Amino acid sequence: MTIRTRFAPSPTGYLHVGGARTALFSWLYARKHGGRFVLRIEDTDLERSSAESVNAILEGMTWMGLDYDEGPFYQTHRFDRYKEIIQQLMDQGDAYYCYCSKDELEAMREEQRANKQKPRYNGKCRHLSTPREGVEPVIRFKNPTVGQVVVEDAIRGNVIFENSELDDLIIARPDGTPTYNLTVVVDDLDMQMTHVIRGDDHLNNSPRQINIFKALGAKPPVFAHVPMILGDDGARLSKRHGAVSVMSYRDAGYLPEALLNYLVRLGWSHGDQEIFSLAEMTQLFDIQDVNKAASSFNTEKLLWLNQHYIKTSAPEYVAQHLSWHMGELGIDPADGPALVDVVVLLQERAKTLKEMAESSVYFYRDVDTYDEKAAQKNLNETSLPLLEAVLKELTDLSNWLAEPIHDVIKNCAEKHEVGMGKVAQPIRVAITGNTISPSLDATLQLYGRERALAAIERSISWIKDHA
Numbered sequence: 001m002t003i004r005t006r007f008a009p010s011p012t013g014y015l016h017v018g019g020a021r022t023a024l025f026s027w028l029y030a031r032k033h034g035g036r037f038v039l040r041i042e043d044t045d046l047e048r049s050s051a052e053s054v055n056a057i058l059e060g061m062t063w064m065g066l067d068y069d070e071g072p073f074y075q076t077h078r079f080d081r082y083k084e085i086i087q088q089l090m091d092q093g094d095a096y097y098c099y100c101s102k103d104e105l106e107a108m109r110e111e112q113r114a115n116k117q118k119p120r121y122n123g124k125c126r127h128l129s130t131p132r133e134g135v136e137p138v139i140r141f142k143n144p145t146v147g148q149v150v151v152e153d154a155i156r157g158n159v160i161f162e163n164s165e166l167d168d169l170i171i172a173r174p175d176g177t178p179t180y181n182l183t184v185v186v187d188d189l190d191m192q193m194t195h196v197i198r199g200d201d202h203l204n205n206s207p208r209q210i211n212i213f214k215a216l217g218a219k220p221p222v223f224a225h226v227p228m229i230l231g232d233d234g235a236r237l238s239k240r241h242g243a244v245s246v247m248s249y250r251d252a253g254y255l256p257e258a259l260l261n262y263l264v265r266l267g268w269s270h271g272d273q274e275i276f277s278l279a280e281m282t283q284l285f286d287i288q289d290v291n292k293a294a295s296s297f298n299t300e301k302l303l304w305l306n307q308h309y310i311k312t313s314a315p316e317y318v319a320q321h322l323s324w325h326m327g328e329l330g331i332d333p334a335d336g337p338a339l340v341d342v343v344v345l346l347q348e349r350a351k352t353l354k355e356m357a358e359s360s361v362y363f364y365r366d367v368d369t370y371d372e373k374a375a376q377k378n379l380n381e382t383s384l385p386l387l388e389a390v391l392k393e394l395t396d397l398s399n400w401l402a403e404p405i406h407d408v409i410k411n412c413a414e415k416h417e418v419g420m421g422k423v424a425q426p427i428r429v430a431i432t433g434n435t436i437s438p439s440l441d442a443t444l445q446l447y448g449r450e451r452a453l454a455a456i457e458r459s460i461s462w463i464k465d466h467a
């Protein structure tokens with residue numbers, strides 16, 4: 001049997017990390033078993049769904065590398081099929097028209113509350129043989145009234161529901177459009193899902209859906225309800241929380257590997273291992289090992305993982321992602337050194353790609369202002385003769401490489417009987433506009449001879465103008 005799993009978001013906003021982790025678990029399970037991963041867009045809520053949200057979800061999935069084998073299927077394209085199944089349930093006596101008005105339903109609930117019963121539809125129209133004139137009815141599913149439904153959950157074990165606790169749920173609205181629990185069952189059936197891996201916010205839907213599966217003569221898929229990811233406020237992370245969209249992590253400078261690694265560990269573990277490549281998590285993941293408790297998002301750990309992946313990934317790969325961030329800063333990487341060399345220089349210390357991009361702008365765009373404090377301390381009458389001397393030496397240097405550059409700066413400091421920093425820091429400010437950069441000799445090598453000499457010259461003029 002080919003394993004088939006799906007991710008079925010509603011396109012009512014961006015893809016957030018809660019949904020993304022659920023998608024990841026589904027994806028991993030399919031990949032691990034050589035199965036098929038299906039993307040289904042549950043867009044029947046016409047008021048809340050939008051094409052932008054669909055695009056945002058697809059963008060998020062693509063960025064994370066969660067490729068799908070089939071779909072995206074849109075529920076709005078399948079209305080005829082849902083109608084067909086609703087009719088089938090009607091024909092076989094498993095569904096019925098309900099003419100109860102809002103007021104009647106309210107009165108019913110009132111009475112139940114007064115009798116200390118759980119408010120629910122009492123099946124009033126179940127045995128109605130004649131339609132009520134002038135009322136557009138809904139269609140309700142005839143839920144079994146006795147017995148139990150067992151959700152055999154791959155994570156939680158058996159979860160038992162009493163049929164007497166379940167309503168005859170509405171499967172078609174007065175205008176004939178199908179409701180959520182019906183469409184999900186029809187899709188999972190038609191798309192031959194073997195495993196439904198979804199958030200445990202859906203656990204209460206499962207017994208209703210299982211009963212519909214059974215009424216249709218079908219074997220329900222295996223269910224696995226994964227625990228929720230909670231926001232800082234302890235509530236289920238949803239679109240209502242702030243910066244939780246998957247793409248906001250790209251914007252903040254995370255590598256997809258870091259987010260995937262972070263998400264997989266949120267609710268799943270393999271011994272005390274923390275670092276998992278995609279291949280490794282695919283091999284080791286199993287749905288039974290997902291824990292039952294909800295987990296909260298911890299940005300510190302994500303940052304740590306990001307730093308790890310920036311440091312250890314191939315510079316060429318990091319450069320591809322860095323390129324996007326440079327573009328965001330309006331920088332054309334063609335205006336300076338190869339991005340891959342910048343990555344090599346900075347990957348040891350950068351926590352995010354955004355930070356890496358921001359701290360390498362000077363490689364592509366000459367600084368036009370110096371940080372005030374940095375200039376005050378380093379570009380002044382004391383540093384002027386040192387800069388002039390080192391400029392001369394550097395101009396005479398024939399091989400523009402880190403080591404000889406280092407020697408020039410060192411010799412210059414010795415000659416003037418000052419510490420190396422007294423020569424290096426003014427140069428750093430001249431090049432970067434500030435006092436922070438990776439090792440100065442390597443920075444200068446990458447920055448390039450002509451540009452470096454011109455920048456030092458500009459800083460000398462600046463001192464003279466401001467003296």
Ligand SMILES: Nc1ncnc2c1ncn2[C@@H]1O[C@H](COP(=O)(O)OP(=O)(O)OP(=O)(O)O)[C@@H](O)[C@H]1O
Pocket residue numbers: 008009010011012016017018019020021022023197198199200201202226227228229230236237238239240
């Ligand atoms: N915070 C969360 N943690 C884990 N899984 C979640 C979370 N929120 C949603 N999911 C799961 O992601 C899948 C897609 O969810 P869906 O898009 O319908 O929800 P959502 O994005 O939270 O929407 P809304 O905010 O409108 O409720 C479902 O399987 C759902 O259970």
